[in-house]
Amino acid sequence: MKIGNGIFSIGVNDHNIELFEGQYKVPFGMSYNSYVIVDEKIAVVDTVERDFCDTWLNNLKNIIGNRQVDYLIIQHMEPDHSGSISKFLNAYPNAIIASSCRSFSMMKQFFNVEYGKNQQNVENGSSLSLGKRTLSFYTAPMVHWPEVTLTFDNLERVLFSADAFGKFGANDVKEGWEREGRKYYFGIVGKFGAQVQAVLKKLSPLGIEKICPAHGPVLQKNLEHYLNLYDTWSRYLPEKRGVVIAYATVYGNTKEAALRLADLLKDKGEKVILYNLAECDMTDAIADAFCYDRLVLAATTYNSEVFPFMREFISHLTERNFQNRTVGIIENGTWAPMAAKVMKGMLEKSKSIKFTDTCVRILSKLDKESTVQLHALATELL
Ligand code: FEO
16 A cells, blocks of 8 residues: 555554454454565565465565665564564565664564674664665664664655554454454553653654554554554543443442442433443453543452452553542442452552542342432432
8 A cells, every 4th residue: 555655554464363552452463564665775664473484575576676675673572563574585685674772672582583794773863875865763662672773764754653552453344443452452562651651752843644553454544543542642631421230240239339429420421331341342441441531440349359340440450550540449249349449459559540539338138228329429420
């Protein structure tokens, strides 16, 4: 696909994958993007996951014919982007691999190879001339690994953004960017908001006109929208008004309370998103917890603790620096309710969490007293 005058997309779609990076469900597959920049010299930006190497090399050949590649830029060492370097070098033995010093160390660790005369280190602010255009490099540590370096084509004002601005899902599946982009962001770099902020600051003077990420579609219109979303997400600010109710239930009684609360809120016109943590894709629940401004955690006590799905969910949130939210708690317990104490304790180091005054305590099943508490919680959340 043609992206610009001399820029072409040559990536692949993976519809065989079930779990991206061993944990994220990707029912719509995954794309591994790669780009070729054709000028007096030719540069390829990133490779693809190794199982797709032959398709990728064919895509490249379809664009450049018998010309040779001068540079292979590896922006990010993770194998979904670097897994085809060896086969690439078989086809283009004289190409120079341009990447960060740290990236080359990782390549040695992963692939047990050193590239000798084929290796060129790039660092923040360094550049590479291809003829009419110059490529500039910008380090982006922890977006998503420490070695990441982004590339900017100053002729066509295109940013090659590695994992940043990527999304789950193959490029030949029609779906919007936002939901899967949000899930991808909070899944892989949610913890590193400060580093994302630093990169946004570094990129802001560039006058970017297109963003070519390593996953998902090329972003060509309304870039301000995507940049603003990344700014909001990396500052851990709520993106939308609404209440996420995440529940973990054993016999259905905690679920009943969650549904009752949802009805009370919806009756007042509130947006409510419900997740049964044992059944849902946890990535959806995590992304929505960061998206909306209020969160209710409803769980039963289990082994003098909290039901495991809730523990897992809160761990995902705190690992990713969950903060700046209002949180309500519903606990259930038949003989010694502990869930509220455990859930609050797990969030005690999270910044700017405002717990509602009402904490609903259910003793096995909603009764008159706990129903009154539930109404009080709804009123507070509203
Ligand atoms: Fe798409 Fe961090 O690899």
